Amino acid sequence: MIACASVNYRLAQEAAFPAAVEDRKAAVRYLRANADKYGYKADQITVFGESAGGYTDITGLDKDLKSIGLPRIVYTVANYWMIGKMNGYEDFASYWFRKNVSKMSESERNFVDPYYYIDKNKDIVADLAVWMIHGDCDLTIPYLSSVRLYDRLSEVIGQDGIHFRHEPDMGHASDPLYSDEILSEIDDFIRGDLS
Numbered sequence: 278m279i280a281c282a283s284v285n286y287r288l289a290q291e292a293a294f295p296a297a298v299e300d301r302k303a304a305v306r307y308l309r310a311n312a313d314k315y316g317y318k319a320d321q322i323t324v325f326g327e328s329a330g331g332y333t334d335i336t337g338l339d340k341d342l343k344s345i346g347l348p349r350i351v352y353t354v355a356n357y358w359m360i361g362k363m364n365g366y367e368d369f370a371s372y373w374f375r376k377n378v379s380k381m382s383e384s385e386r387n388f389v390d391p392y393y394y395i396d397k398n399k400d401i402v403a404d405l406a407v408w409m410i411h412g413d414c415d416l417t418i419p420y421l422s423s424v425r426l427y428d429r430l431s432e433v434i435g436q437d438g439i440h441f442r443h444e445p446d447m448g449h450a451s452d453p454l455y456s457d458e459i460l461s462e463i464d465d466f467i468r469g470d471l472s
Contacts, residue, residue, distance in 0.1 A: 279467065280317040282308055286333065289373035294389055297329065298337045323467050327450060328418065329373075335391035335426075392429055399433050407439040408466045410454060412447025440466065 286300035305322060312319035326334040366372040367379060374381075374389050387393040395402050407430055411423035420443075427441040442462070447453055 280315065293375040294373050298333045301333050302337050332391060336389065336394050391426065395429055395433060402430065402433045405434060405438065407434060408463060410442040410444060410459065412444040412451055412454065414446050415449040417449035
C-alpha cells in the first residue's frame with residue numbers, strides 16, 4: 278500500500294530561505310514519527326517536489342536528513358536559479374534568499390546551492406534513488422539546469438540510481454506532465470524501489 282501526504286511549506290513571499298526546506302524536513306520527521314498511527318512504513322518514504330519543491334528536496338540533503346532516513350526522491354521540473362526581477366531583487370532566487378545572488382559571499386552562495394549540498398553530503402546522496410522529469414520548453418526554469426543536475430547526481434549515485442525523463446515540447450508544470458503514463462512511471466519507480 279502507498280499512502281500520500283500533501284505537504285505545504287512557506288513560500289518566498291511568506292518567509293526567506295531556508296524556511297521552506299525546514300518545513301519539508303519537519304513534515305518528513307512528522308510522517309516518520311507517526312507511521313504506525315497512520316499505517317505505513319516509516320523507512321519507506323519518498324518525497325516528491327515540483328519546481329521550488331524539488332529544489333527544497335535537494336537543498337534539504339544534510340546529516341539531519343540522514344537521521345530521518347529518506348531513501349528516494351521524485352524530482353520534477355528541477356529548480357536552480359529562477360529568472361525574472363521581483364520586488365527590487367535582481368531575480369526570483371534573490372527575492373527568496375532576501376539578498377541579490379550576485380552580492381552573496383561564497384559561503385552564502387553555498388548555503389543556497391543544491392550542488393553544494395550534493396557534494397557536501399555524498400554519503401547521503403549515494404544511497405538515494407532519484408526520478409526526474411523536465412520539459413524542454415520550460416520558460417521558468419531552464420531545461421539545461423536539470424541536465425546539469427542529472428549529471429552531478431549521476432556522478433554520485435551512478436546512472437543506475439537515477440532516471441531522467443526528458444519531455445519534448447513541455448513547459449513548466451504543464452498538465453501533460455501529470456498524464457497517466459507519467460504518473461504510472463512514477464508509481465512503478467516508487468514500488469520498484471520499495472520491493
